[in-house]
Amino acid sequence: MKQLFILFLFTSLFTSAQTLETIFIDNFEDGNAYNWESEIGWEVINDNGNYVFQGTGHRWAVSPTQRNSNIVITGKFKIITNVFHLNLLENSGRYFFGIHEGGVYFNNDETQIEDVQKEISLNEWHDFEVFTRNDSLAFSIDNENIISYKNNTGTNINAKLAFECLDDAQIQIDDLIIKREQIVYNQDAKWVKTGGPLGGIGYDVRVDPNDANIIYVTDNWAGIHKSYDGGRTWLQKINGIYSRTGSTNDAIPMFCLTIDPNNSNIIWAGTFGMRGVYRSTYKAELWEFRGNGIPNVENLTFRSFTIEPGNSDVVYLGCEWTLFEDEVPEGANGASRGKIYKTIYGGLNWIEVLDADALVRTIIVDPNNTNIVYAATGIFDRDHIAGSGVFKSTDGGENWIQINNGIKNLTVGDIEMHPSNSNILLAATGRLIGFSREPDSENGEILRTENGGETWNEVPVTFPSPDADDWTLFTYLEWDESDSNIVYCGASDRGFYKSTDGGRSFQPTTYNAPFINAGHIISIATHKEKPNWVIANSYGGGVFVSENGTFSWSDASRGYTG
Structure with a gap:
């Protein structure tokens, strides 16, 4: 009878359309209870190979979520000793379920509403589920409805999740998911998301290798957006990302993003100016x-992820470590160091494997010998302690050497490897004069090595004007995935270049989206199934697409804004 009542209660309250969105997920497999407000006595432990959140003694743990109404909370608990409270905290007061070996009691603040006897085995995992809908709630354990309640005030239950261990208690929590109900009422007037003005601080653009219609972009204010139609429209994808910044604390500072080449369901993303490393195994949906x-500091920015070919558990993370004012070299307005972190456990734990005098921008793992790793340091709009150029490791990142023979400008903003010959690499160099103590920093180069970096040779570039070689810096390279003879190269806000001979020479082409300041080219992507198709992300400009090999461009930023 109780099951029928609950079914009626939660299917009859609304006649409008409803959908559920996941707003929180935590299985503690990263070894942390990130952003939980937990007292001493709560900790993440390894329980026979499974990370769980364990509470001991009379201590609280409050989830890092906002108060919400119309939610569904699911998870698992294990009682080792005594009793604990599963709390729904409102602005003033709380509801809580007291769960123990003999059953469940339900209270509104200190007033007990119901006490249900039920055998709950100790030292075994149990599933739980909480529903709230307007002024009503329901609670179940192991798919059996235990409590149903409707308050007598008619006010919505608007709460956040918390756990409270009582005296002499020890419990474990795992696999928490919170979903919120979105209600769309029938109405004649409709809002259409326009995305606002173009621009922002774009960084990476990536295309799903198995589906050219799926594209991801990052923006330092707007977070991560995903397109399902080749860049025509975009949807924000930040479920599970809690990093925020800005004067109003609502900017979503997502910077770098990489698709796992072994499994395109897995996406890695990192933040600007804080410790925010995120992984999705659902194509950015969660x-x-x-x-x-990784240190929890505010001067850390993540610049790139690289996944080892054939092993998704091994990931390298390139970083910028911004110096504090008293650390900046004399004569510089600001400067950064660089670091590389590595995980062999799919991000469950990271270790530092390189500390460099310039930020780390691009990392490449040789697919034919994964012990060989390359790292490019520097970028067009950051100063450094000292120019560091390109690093190489032959032992999986344990040791590094600099391989700069032939490189004049040691601000190497990008390196790219030939798609079928891992001894051939290209490098793009140069830095804006306003971010440099070297007077010739804007005199960039495109370089090529055919012996794994032992020597580099400058690639001939045809410039659009006689003096352009004095002020052209190169920022990003992309081998066309549909034709290895074609290579594209961005030159910040000073042009776009193209090679049709496999990167042996470059000629100027266009970057001419109409009536738009296109910004600084920072990332380029192509796709194996779309010849002559190029997409670029730009600082301050947005996202732009060419469908004719860069002869003309169109705006592809509609649907998101920075």
Whole structure:
């Protein structure tokens, strides 16, 4: 009878359309209870190979979520000793379920509403589920409805999840998911998301290798957006990302993003100016924090992820470590160091494997010998302690050497490897004069090595004007995935270049989206199934697409804004 009542209660309250969105997920597999407000006595432990959230003694743990109404909370609990409270905290007061070996009691603040006897085995995992809908709620354990309640005030239950261990108690929690109900009422007037003005601080653009219609972009204010139609429209994808910044604390500072080449369902993303390392195994639909082992500091920005070919558990993370004012070299307005972190556990723990005098921008793992790793340091709009150029490791990142023979400008903003010959690499160099103490920093180069970096040779570039070689810096390279003879190269806000001979020479082409300041080219992507198709992301400009090999461009930023 109780099951029928609950079914009626939660199917009859609304006649409008309803959908559920996941707003929180935590399985603690990163070894942390990230952003939980937990007292001493709560900790994440390894329980026979499974990370769980364990509470001991009379201590609280409050989830890092906002108060919400119309939610569904699911998870698992294990009682080792005594009793605990599963709390729904409102602005004033709380509801809580007291769960123990003999059953469940339900209270509104200190007033007991119901006491249900039920055998709940100790030292075994049990599933739980909480529903709230307007002024009503329901609670079940192991798919059996235990409590149903409707308050007598008619006010909505608007609460956040918390756990409270009582005296002499020990419990474990795992696999928490919170979903919120979105209600769309029938109405004649409709709002259409326009995305606002173009621009923002775009960084990465990535295309799903198995589906050219699926594209991801990052923006330092707007977070992560995903397109399902080749860049025509975009949807924000930040479920599970809790990093925020800005004067109003609502900017979503997502910076770098990489698709796992072994499994395109897995996406990695990192933040600007804080410890925010996230992984999705659902094509960016849900995210989980994976930053254990990385310092929790505000001067850390993540610049790139690289996944080892054939092994998704091994990931390298390139970083910028911004110097504080008293650390900046004399004569510089600001400067950064660089670091590389590595995980061999899919992000459950990271270790530092390189500390460099310039930020780390691009990392490449040789697919023919995964012990060989390359790292490019520097970028067009950051100063450094000292120019560091390109690093190489032959032992999986344990040791590094600099391989700069032939490189004049040691601000190497990008390196790219030939798609079928891992001894051939291209490098793009140069830095804006306003971010440099070297007077010739804007005199960039495109370089090529055919012996794994032992020597580099400058690639001939045809410039659009006689003096352009004095002020052209190169920022990003992309081998066309549909034709290895074609290579594209961005030159910040000073042009776009193209090679049709496999990167042996470059000629100027266009970057001419109409009536738009296109910004600084920072990322380029192509697709194996779309010849002559190029997409670029730009600082301050937005996202632009060419469908004719860069002869003309169109705006592809509609639907999101920075």
